[in-house]
Amino acid sequence: MHIAEGFLPPLHAAAWTAISLPFVIFSARRVTRLMQDQPQTKLLLAASGAFAFVLSALKLPSVTGSCSHPTGTGLGAILFGPSVMALLGTIVLLFQALLLAHGGLTTLGANVFSMAIVGPWVAYAVFHGTLAINAPLAISVFLAAMLGDLATYAVTAGELALAFPDPVSGVGGAFIKFAAVYLPTQLPLAVIEGLLTVVTVNLLKQYSRNELDNLAFALGGAK
């Protein structure tokens, strides 16, 4: 769920940009160091960024009339970890704004915060948290992708609520309002994204084990 260009008041847009910036700069530093140590990571990251963008252009089967797409947040967080996802997600969001007019430049900060920072961190925490208590891989992947998706959507609703508080019941009322509007579409979508990610991860585990191990992805250690 991208917040459209110009939808947020200028002050909020600037504030979200300021909040997201340190995360993205930290991530950029880390990625730059990775790329200097091993030049081939650049190609790998580029392929993954392009993959995430194409993924977001694939339409999911329409649920409750809305046509939506997988976010890939969960998959990315599981494969690369959240500190790389902040930069990769920012690049993908920038491309979505410039190639699809989806999202925008002034709302980039707000979208980055919900989709490239909070979502991946939640997915990553859930994935490793559930694996730590010996949950089966499929369950961890499902929960990570689903909760990552829901977290993204809750943060977006929060951003909208802070920008447009309800005249009577304030930010709390506005949050309930926005959350309720998007819940009927976002909940089934999150479940579908969870299932989708399980299918994907199973396929990768079965046929790309070597690549995943070689690239030292988090999956190598799982079950």
Added chain:
Amino acid sequence: MQAIDHHAWTNHWRDRHPLEKLLPALSLLVLTLALPPLKIGPLALAGATLATVCGAGIPLKTALSVLAAPAAFLLAGVPFLAISLRFNDGFSLHFSPEGLQLALETSVRALAAVSCLSFLTLTTPLADWTPLLRRVGIPAGIVELILLVYRLIFVFAERALTGRQAQTARLGYSRLDRSVRSLGLLTGSLFQRSLEQARRLEIGLAARGYSGDLRVLQPEHVLSWPWLLWAMTLVGLVGLAGYWI
């Protein structure tokens, strides 16, 4: 996506220096956000669309279709700004006049802002931005990463489309459960092929002495100061008009 990129490479203003398009468009965007939306909004919307259609020669239909996606987002979200929620006894929904005003202002502001953005995306290919990104201090490695992503997007999009067609032809999307499975498999195989592509690129580049630096020729654009001044004056006039009306 293909349509936007196609027009970005072929429009009348393709060979203008990117700054000549970026500065006026961003200034107009800032004005749209800063000034009262109901006054500046329609002017900015008209100005940006006029520049896109008459100046850069993009068909009106394409310009409007770019506006359609954000417009759908607005339609879904904006009506709820005009409704307020109260918690006096249980909870109840009320229509609020100031909310309606806010909803109207927000949609006008967003539409105007999107038209500025779509002017930029429809007139300037992404590859043209990279020298500017370097100039504002983004590390060379990250800029190269952005260029590589841009290149690979179109390669993968074609693959995804082919895979999807093949799956559809085999009834892979005839039911919801099948759709989920098909899309999951498509995603997985797309990722595998992406890794493969990255490895092939790596080998190919290593064979050519790649050491972490991709050198490409940038097309040379000459910055025309009179053109830039003229465009900025027009934007300033739009701003003044929005301020005084």
